[in-house]
Amino acid sequence: xxxxxxxxxxxxxxxxxxxxxxxxxxxxxxxxxxxxxxxxxxxxxxxxxxxxxxxxxxxxxxxxxxxxxxxxxxxxxxxxxxxxxxxxxxxxxxxxxxxxxxxxxxxxxxxxxxxxxxxxxxxxxxxxxxxxxxxxxxxxxxxxxxxxxxxxxxxxxxxxxxxxxxxxxxxxxxxxxxxxxxxxxxxxxxxxxxxxxxxxxxxxxxxxxxxxxxxxxxxxxxxxxxxxxxxxxxxxxxxxxxxxxxxxxxxxxxxxxxxxxxxxxxxxxxx
Amino acid sequence: xxxxxxxxxxxxxxxxxxxxxxxxxxxxxxxxxxxxxxxxxxxxxxxxxxxxxxxxxxxxxxxxxxxxxxxxxxxxxxxxxxxxxxxxxxxxxxxxxxxxxxxxxxxxxxxxxxxxxxxxxxxxxxxxxxxxxxxxxxxxxxxxxxxxxxxxxxxxxxxxxxxxxxxxxxxxxxxxxxxxxxxxxxxxxxxxxxxxxxxxxxxxxxxxxxxxxxxxxxxxxxxxxxxxxxxxxxxxxxxxxxxxxxxxxxxxxxxxxxxxxxxxxxxxxxx
Numbered sequence: 428x429x430x431x432x433x434x435x436x437x438x439x440x441x442x443x444x445x446x447x448x449x450x451x452x453x454x455x456x457x458x459x460x461x462x463x464x465x466x467x468x469x470x471x472x473x474x475x476x477x478x479x480x481x482x483x484x485x486x487x488x489x490x491x492x493x494x495x496x497x498x499x500x501x502x503x504x505x506x507x508x509x510x511x512x513x514x515x516x517x518x519x520x521x522x523x524x525x526x527x528x529x530x531x532x533x534x535x536x537x538x539x540x541x542x543x544x545x546x547x548x549x550x551x552x553x554x555x556x557x558x559x560x561x562x563x564x565x566x567x568x569x570x571x572x573x574x575x576x577x578x579x580x581x582x583x584x585x586x587x588x589x590x591x592x593x594x595x596x597x598x599x600x601x602x603x604x605x606x607x608x609x610x611x612x613x614x615x616x617x618x619x620x621x622x623x624x625x626x627x628x629x630x631x632x633x634x635x636x637x638x639x640x641x642x643x644x645x646x647x648x649x650x651x652x653x654x655x656x657x658x659x660x661x662x663x664x665x666x667x668x669x670x671x672x673x674x675x676x677x678x679x680x681x682x683x684x685x686x687x688x689x690x691x692x693x694x695x696x697x698x
Numbered sequence: 699x700x701x702x703x704x705x706x707x708x709x710x711x712x713x714x715x716x717x718x719x720x721x722x723x724x725x726x727x728x729x730x731x732x733x734x735x736x737x738x739x740x741x742x743x744x745x746x747x748x749x750x751x752x753x754x755x756x757x758x759x760x761x762x763x764x765x766x767x768x769x770x771x772x773x774x775x776x777x778x779x780x781x782x783x784x785x786x787x788x789x790x791x792x793x794x795x796x797x798x799x800x801x802x803x804x805x806x807x808x809x810x811x812x813x814x815x816x817x818x819x820x821x822x823x824x825x826x827x828x829x830x831x832x833x834x835x836x837x838x839x840x841x842x843x844x845x846x847x848x849x850x851x852x853x854x855x856x857x858x859x860x861x862x863x864x865x866x867x868x869x870x871x872x873x874x875x876x877x878x879x880x881x882x883x884x885x886x887x888x889x890x891x892x893x894x895x896x897x898x899x900x901x902x903x904x905x906x907x908x909x910x911x912x913x914x915x916x917x918x919x920x921x922x923x924x925x926x927x928x929x930x931x932x933x934x935x936x937x938x939x940x941x942x943x944x945x946x947x948x949x950x951x952x953x954x955x956x957x958x959x960x961x962x963x964x965x966x967x968x969x
Contacts, residue, residue, distance in 0.1 A: 540900035560898030589898055599895035606888055607906040610881050612961035613938030617877055617931060619964045624870035627831030627860055628968055629811035634905040635878040639961040646958050647951055654946050660888060661943040665936055667884030672932040675925050680918055687917050690883035690910040693890045697899055 430580070431455070431479030431508070432486045433497050435465045437542065438513050439488030440551025443470045445584040455479055456548075457489075464548040476500060480508050484576050486537075487512040491648040495523045502532040509533045509573045511580060515600060515645075516652050517564045521593035524566030533573040536564030536593060538600075539586055546642050554585070561586035564593050601656035602663070605649045609661045611638035699847070702726070702750025702779070703757045704768050706736045708813065709784050710759030711822030714741045716855040726750055727819075728760075735819040747771060751779050755847050757808075758783040762919040766794045773803040780844040782808045782851060786871060786916075787923050788835045792864035795837030804844040807835030807864060809871075810857055817913050825856070832857035835864050872927035873934070876920045880932045882909035 428450045432439045435456040443454050443465065455473040456462050466472045479485050480501060485508050487497050494514045501510055510533065512520055517536040524534040541559040561581035565574060574590075581588045591599075615636040618625060641649070650657050667686070674682040699721045703710045706727040714725050714736065726744040727733050737743045750756050751772060756779050758768050765785045772781055781804065783791055788807040795805040812830040832852035836845060845861075852859045862870075886907040889896060912920070921928050938957070945953040 540898050542900065542902070559900060560895075562895070562898060589895065591895060595895065599892035599898075602889050602892035603895070603899045603903045607885055607903050609939055609942045610885055610935070611906060612942065612958050613935045614878055614881055615961035615964040616938045616957065617934035618873050619960075620931075620934065621870035621873035624831075624833070624860065624862060624866065624874070625964070625967055627811050627833060627870075628874045629813065629830060631813070631909050632874045632878050633968055634908055635882060636961070636965055637905055638902050639958065639965050641958075643955055643958055643962075647955060650942070650946050650954055651949065651951055654949065658943050658946045660891075661939050661946070663888035663891065664881070664884045665939050665943070667887045668880055668932050668936050668939070671880045671883065671921070672929050672936070675921050675929045675932070678922065678925070680922055683921055684914055684918060686887065687883050687910065687912075687914060689890075690886035690907070691914075693886040693896070694907055694910050696896055697904060 428483040428576070429481070430484055430486065431473070431482040432488060433476055433479060433501070434487065434489035435461045435470070435548050436488065437546050437550045437555075438539065439486065440465060440548040441553060441555040442486055442488060442513070442584060444468070444551055444553035445556065446580070449583065453479060453482075461548050468548070477504065480504060481506050482508045484509040484511055484580060486580065490644060491516060491652055495519050498523060498534060499527070502529050502534070505532055507531070507533065509535060509576045511535045511537045511577045513537050513539055515604060515649060517593040517596045518653070521564060521566045524568040528568050532568045533570060534566050534568040535573050535577040536566055537577060537581070538562040538564070538596065539581070539584070557585035559586050561588050562596055563588055563590045564596055565590065597653050598656050601653055601660035605653065605657035606660035606664050608638045608641055608646055608649055609657070610664055611636045615639045699754040700752070701755055701757065701851070702744070702753040703759060704747055704750060704772070705758065705760035706732045706741070706819050707759065708817050708821045709810065710757065711736060711819040712824060712826040713757055713759060713784070713855060715739070715822055715824035716827065717851070720854065724750060724753075732819050739819070748775065751775060752777050753779045755780040755782055755851060757851065761915060762787060762923055766790050769794060769805060770798070773800055773805070776803055778802070778804065780804045780806060780847045782806045782848045784808050784810055786875060786920060788864040788867045789924070792835060792837045795839040799839050803839045804841060805837050805839040806844050806848040807837055808848060808852070809833040809835070809867065810852070810855070812857075828856035830857050831860050833867055834859055834861045835867055836861065868924050869927050872924055872931035876924065876928035877931035877935050879909045879912055879917055879920055880928070881935055882907045886910045
């Protein structure tokens, strides 16, 4: 296929590296350094975003806030190309497709559940998506052929496809991404009170707080881009912690054990 | 040195494997299978706990609730052997040393900041302590020679020694261990509401909830063995999450960014 990639950061760069051997891949990034780094790594670079079409599919892997504007610009002359974004929230894309998108546009929402707290093309890795979920969200501008193309891209980077609605997606992500991010930040701030032993922290504390290293812009988008769901998810975590604290205060080991057992059974559902 | 090890689970087993090449190591465990597994791996096994002395040092790596009883039994005839425990809470050991311990006993509190959510000798690994902190807590029954022996053991397993009081230790551990454990459990339980997408969870959610796999007995000890500090630590996490949730609800990105920045600066203090 002829594949365009808009945005050559961690996700777009990793997609480019994973797909370039089997497809005709062209990338573009607003940032000159990102273009230079990708070019140095052998990725063909377009001079303008618009030059990514004509193509079979254009992957839109810009920062979250730029996704709809980028889709908009591409959809104006996409000429049958499937537009598949990779952002971590999907309602805005679904709303755009159902509303302002031109009649001929073919738009599929995508979200590869992979990433690190590193950013930029320098952190790109063709194996980033291997074995990970790649969520696909059909929009009002998705057709069967567009979904098939999106599925092919996801599978060819080694990911496992799951299809869901934008609402189900965004609510779930509040639980799986925004909540853990908030908890990591709260744990890190509370951990400061472990001084003078903070530096002695073991792997448990390090893993638990790793998401607090999420780049600030992405973290803000994950929390505020889906504010109502994120607030509800944080509320659920507060509720669980309050139950555990109350059990500790009243010496109720049975309750704490039941809670911990429930937590362990959720963990066992992660493949 | 002649080294006895009481308790051949993850920690005791790893200590035995790390020390046996350079020292005369003898292990003991109440559980016959643990003794058998260690013996099959070439560890010399004693028939009774009491047979671990005479020795230069006996490492007490039993479950937390058995540490003081084990110290008590060994101290009755320790004959100059340094008794160094490896439990994750230290006040009970310090209290025992300052109170009921016999006059001739030499007792040092120890806590290697290493571990996994696996348990038992089968998970033991001689490299478990490499580069990790090994906290040493002097007690009323510690002398300079005993501290030196404890330091030698810690350094020979590859760990980095930090000395602190039992109070400082236990308060810090509430922040670095009990709080993160409670948060992992609360996150996992809240994560169940991500269904039907729970199975799509990425590495962030998996790492954030890993501590929820802590064996139930150990988890209960970490929370209830130091209840007041653990409740206070959980309270601090609730407070941070409440601040973040309120910021999301009122759309206050500046506040959230400041909070996330504070969290990131704590992370940067972890070596």
